[in-house]
Amino acid sequence: MTETPQYTPLIRSLPASVPFVGPETQERSRGAPFTARLGANESLFGPSPRAIAAMEAAARSVWMYGDPEVHELRAALAAHHGVSPDHIVVGEGIDGLLGYLVRLMIIPGDVVVTSDGAYPTFNFHVTGHGGVLHKVPYRGDHEDPEALLATAAGVRPKLLYIANPDNPMGSHHPGATIAAMLDRLPQGTLLVLDEAYVDLAPPGTAADIAADDPRVIRLRTFSKGYGLAGLRVGYAIAAPGLISAFNKVRNHFGVGRIAQAGALAALQDQAWLDQVRAEVTTARTHLAAIAVANGLRPLPSATNFVTMDCGRDGDFARAVLRELVARGIFVRMPFVAPHDRCIRVSCGDAAALGAFATALPLALAAARG
Amino acid sequence: MTETPQYTPLIRSLPASVPFVGPETQERSRGAPFTARLGANESLFGPSPRAIAAMEAAARSVWMYGDPEVHELRAALAAHHGVSPDHIVVGEGIDGLLGYLVRLMIIPGDVVVTSDGAYPTFNFHVTGHGGVLHKVPYRGDHEDPEALLATAAGVRPKLLYIANPDNPMGSHHPGATIAAMLDRLPQGTLLVLDEAYVDLAPPGTAADIAADDPRVIRLRTFSKGYGLAGLRVGYAIAAPGLISAFNKVRNHFGVGRIAQAGALAALQDQAWLDQVRAEVTTARTHLAAIAVANGLRPLPSATNFVTMDCGRDGDFARAVLRELVARGIFVRMPFVAPHDRCIRVSCGDAAALGAFATALPLALAAARG
Structure with missing residues (x-):
């Protein structure tokens, strides 16, 4: 008997997996919003105000x-x-x-x-x-x-x-x-x-x-x-x-x-992008300092995030991540060894980085048991 | 010698065709914007103001x-x-x-x-x-x-x-x-x-x-x-x-x-949708009247457009379409015979339908030569 619908053989062979779990899914599962959203390398500095104005105008002609x-x-x-x-x-x-x-x-x-x-x-x-x-x-x-x-x-x-x-x-x-x-x-x-x-x-x-x-x-x-x-x-x-x-x-x-x-x-608005570059540079420095202050090694970054070597194995970094998430800090980490010794923290504004700085020592302590 | 890039055999066999030419492309080619945009079955009555407000708010968190x-x-x-x-x-x-x-x-x-x-x-x-x-x-x-x-x-x-x-x-x-x-x-x-x-x-x-x-x-x-x-x-x-x-x-x-x-x-905002339904009903009646006044036969419509039988063959309807477009009225028509005896006109507000009512007799006269 022919099944309905008839998927292709390739589709049948694929897992129903998703590349990333969104922070909203995690928020629903923990029952509370994140304090700091630093896991998806989004730009907490936001888009150009001119872009916002253009989107608002376009909303009326959508x-x-x-x-x-x-x-x-x-x-x-x-x-x-x-x-x-x-x-x-x-x-x-x-x-x-x-x-x-x-x-x-x-x-x-x-x-x-x-x-x-x-x-x-x-x-x-x-x-x-x-x-x-x-x-x-x-x-x-x-x-x-x-x-x-x-x-x-x-x-x-x-x-x-x-x-x-x-x-x-x-x-x-x-x-x-x-x-x-x-x-x-x-x-x-x-x-x-x-x-x-x-x-x-x-x-x-x-x-x-x-x-x-x-x-x-x-x-x-x-x-x-x-x-x-x-x-x-x-x-x-x-x-x-x-x-x-x-x-x-x-x-x-x-x-x-x-x-x-x-x-x-x-x-x-390239001037806005220039300003974001400056803010990202500041935030990278700030994140690196937070890492060092907590005994982690910040990797050099050419991006809007800083990857931090937690100095032990993947299980330890996963524990650190879990403890950060439990404290309302959304971060992610590399998937495969040996990079999974690290956590990955997006650049953010002072408030978000402050929340991370507060949570990190607690998360590390909890992860160390 | 292997070509770069190496498309799949199926991709090689496909034409680089597009399902629809956008009205913007037509505007660029005629060097002027359309007066009435009645070709893509868009809703000239617009979205709910609550949707616009929600999109504006979301623009700031995008x-x-x-x-x-x-x-x-x-x-x-x-x-x-x-x-x-x-x-x-x-x-x-x-x-x-x-x-x-x-x-x-x-x-x-x-x-x-x-x-x-x-x-x-x-x-x-x-x-x-x-x-x-x-x-x-x-x-x-x-x-x-x-x-x-x-x-x-x-x-x-x-x-x-x-x-x-x-x-x-x-x-x-x-x-x-x-x-x-x-x-x-x-x-x-x-x-x-x-x-x-x-x-x-x-x-x-x-x-x-x-x-x-x-x-x-x-x-x-x-x-x-x-x-x-x-x-x-x-x-x-x-x-x-x-x-x-x-x-x-x-x-x-x-x-x-x-x-x-x-x-x-x-x-x-289902109340907005109800209001759109009422406006679409009015516009369908209006479009049907315009069609009848010009000797075309409006087909009954369960949609936000009215398809009008121009009473002759596809070449004639294409000529009508062309003449409407030349007069700043964006409309489309069915692709295949025998439906290509028709033009298809989206519901619109009084201004757009007025522009269509003004252009249609001129376009028909021009198409009849």
Whole structure:
């Protein structure tokens, strides 16, 4: 007897897992809101007031569908990056774009290379299309371009993913190191360069790559530096052939009217982004000091979070995390060893960091038993 | 030599087509904005002021990701429909949900049944996953449940799509007719019931189907009656097994914070929806009168648009459409014969309908040469 509905064999094989549990789920389960929301690398400094005004105005015209070509925002992004609009596709966050990209390339059995412990949502999409992930260990706290290239030379993947700066460790490579990977990719491998955090990284971290280079796609977002995580706007920069391929699969009206308006206004307020960079720098210093004061080792960060080495094993760091959460502090931590010796704390304002500073010694004491 | 990037064979075979050209694209190409935006069945009556206020408030907290479980909105929808939250998935419009649904079910060669001339975006998704579409002719201006079932009995599709009310003809069947289809579906066929316009249809149009019935998924939207097209929020009601399967593939953070807040507030203002229903009824009468005054035949409508039979062939209706667009009136028309003898005009306020009433006789005269 035929079951209804008839899922594909691949879908049947997938677990009904989710890449991340949201803080709201945790709040519901603990029965109280978090005091400090420092777990999702959101920008507590918020978006530009001009972006807020643009979203408010757009709320009154949201009875209209958004422009499916995202013309104005793509034109502004093109000008910002010195490329043409044909080099840019806008999507429902980097998550949405990664999903489309994987669908364009991967069928069951196709090979993909990434780092062990890197972005789980990318893995979710690859597995969701039946791709086979080869995970390369980090070198210390850095993703390892040499090892990624060596593995790629062996397995000849369709996609090689690297995030620069990295999440969850906060490390980075100079953009020149990333750009130099291109000439050493196997024939046919596309470099998927996730630059979600690059707006907050030291100068020179963004890879200087010709927009027409068919060997790479770069991913950017309004969720981090621009402070618009809940708006869901990301974009990719790549050669026009690859960009136009997204039109074969994307949800053409998926980036709505408020999203387009808010992102455009945010882009046009670079002074706000400069201010956020300054606040993030201050907060990183503050977080590092809190870590040191509590005997933890803060890792250098090129992002809007600081990863802190708790100095023992994963079980200990998980206990620290649990005790922080129990005290109303939302933080997350790396998923895999040996990085799971760390917790990962987002930059925040003085109030949030103060709450973290108060809770951390108590959480550490409780975790130490 | 291996091309970079390496698209899948299916992707290679797809045209880079888009289901709809947006009015903004047409405005750019004609170098002037439209006077009346009556082509996309948006709600010119707008969303509830409470929804606008909720979106404005959410704009100030949009630095936070939206709840990936969409808990509050799902709970409210469940209460509204008398089901449990486990029966509901919220997604990036019905378009987004149709994309996920097709991905759950369809691999290359799988069979899908729909009506010839029905929603192109559904076809876009089916073709995009390699599905084979069997298109059943309408019976007059109605989708034809008997013919759909007869074709399904022959080809045993994984999915059978029907929209009730229908777009682009505006016709509808009683909900009981749709519900009666279930017992006649082939074993293994899932009925995809698109009820995008049902909020604006006569009482009894919504199918009364047990939420646990595994043979059907119902799709609803905030884009039409609720006036939130540019927010991108749709939802599906189905048995919990199918609902949870969406978690295997969906963009978990794809429905953002403003979207969730706006949809929730809109749902909670049913008095506004009642008022929109009254305005839509008035506008339908007004549009029908304009049609009759110009020698066109307005079709009965259970939606927020009126489809008008121009009385000649598709070339003539296309000429009428072109002449309307040239006069600043954005309207669309059915894609396939014999429905392409018609133009399709959305309900609007007095100003928009006045502009249409002024332009229509001129456009008809120009089209008649």
